[in-house]
Amino acid sequence: MKQVNIGGVPEHFNLAWYLTLKDGEYKEQGINLRWQDYYGGTGAMCKGLRNGDIDIAVILTEGIIKDIIDGNPSKIVQTFVQTPLNWGIHVANDSKYQTIEDLKGTKAAISRYGSGSHLMAYINAENNNWDLEKDLNFEVIKNLDGAVEGLTNGVADYFLWEKFTTKPIVDDGVFRRIGNCPSPWPCFVIAVREEFIENHPEDLKTILNIINNTTEDFKNIPSIDKTIANRYEQKLDDVQEWLSITEWSQELIDKKTVMNVQKELFALNIIPEIVDYESLIYKI
Known part of the structure; x- marks a missing residue:
């Protein structure tokens, strides 16, 4: 069974990953997906991708765009959460x-x-x-x-x-x-090491299909608000408010959005240049 390492913040945005892992959906497809919590957030995950500690990261849009421009050998393959943070x-x-x-x-x-x-x-x-x-x-x-x-x-x-x-x-x-x-853009994307994209494209497609099937219907999961409130020690009305304003995505981030992020980062001197859309993304 192929082991695949994935990282993300231990927050309610990523509950869909926990649910699909708990149900054994990846193992049914011959993939041993191992989730790693990154309490240090995006900076720590960028380092994990660079080092090969993880193959996939659920990561902030602006952070991974900056790090790919800085030499991180990864690509964005999909938006994960469409709404701003x-x-x-x-x-x-x-x-x-x-x-x-x-x-x-x-x-x-x-x-x-x-x-x-x-x-x-x-x-x-x-x-x-x-x-x-x-x-x-x-x-x-x-x-x-x-x-x-x-x-x-x-x-x-x-x-x-x-x-x-x-x-x-x-x-x-x-x-x-x-x-x-x-944030002036969709908050979370899925980024994958180029080496993994090259060598395991079918495994990547399988993983994305599984998570996308869950996020498409996430808000309709019975008692999902209570599950989130209990797991993340939050008040039920706060969770319900969060669910009402949060939308997941199953699509690749579009060119206009990527350019907007880059223009903002460039204006703030956070990135040294604006690069082609194609050098930041990979279309599955």
């Missing part, structure tokens, strides 16, 4: 900062350079007309636990992370959310 802007509960404008020139906690939390700090700064050189400072905190520690201890001042994932931390009075910053 709604990033909450968080401070410690007892922080003196009350508004986004108060954060100008302070220190953003980021999981690592090149991560979503890093790139979205730039988007937030641009949205608020900050000076990108003078008004942005960073502290690497590795993951969500690191952010809790960093903001509580004052080594960083604010942190961008998906707002429903951090909602329990806000409800517990650890973080305070002072604003939101939606």
Whole structure:
């Protein structure tokens, strides 16, 4: 049986993978798909793809586009979540900062350079007309636990992370959310190492067919809201709100979207050049 390694964040977006793995759907097709949680997010997964620790990643669109341009030997094969990611802007509960404008020139906690939390700090700064050189400072905190520690201890001042994932931390009075910053594009794509695409195209098609069959009908799974609430320790009404605004995709990301992402990243000096659509994607 062929072993295939896949990585993603341990968040509600990826429950469909857990359900298909639990049901043994990949093993029925002769594929031993091994899921790995990446608490460090996109930056850590980019490293995993480069090192060959994983063959496939469910990863933030802007992060993998940046890393492929930087030399990651992978390609985007599909959009996974079509809707934008709604990033909450968080401070410690007892922080003196009350508004986004108060954060100008302070220190953003980021999981690592090149991560979503890093790139979205730039988007937030641009949205608020900050000076990108003078008004942005960073502290690497590795993951969500690191952010809790960093903001509580004052080594960083604010942190961008998906707002429903951090909602329990806000409800517990650890973080305070002072604003939101939606990503200007579909949030998650599926990226695959070129070596795997070349050598195992049929296995890749099988994996995508299985996950797409589940995401197409995901919202109609009986009691899916209760399953998510229990598994991810979230309030049922928060989960229902999240489900109402989230759409999955079974299609390849289109050229216009990829170009929009690149234009934004290039304007922010996050990527050195804008590359051809074909050098970032692979059409199955």
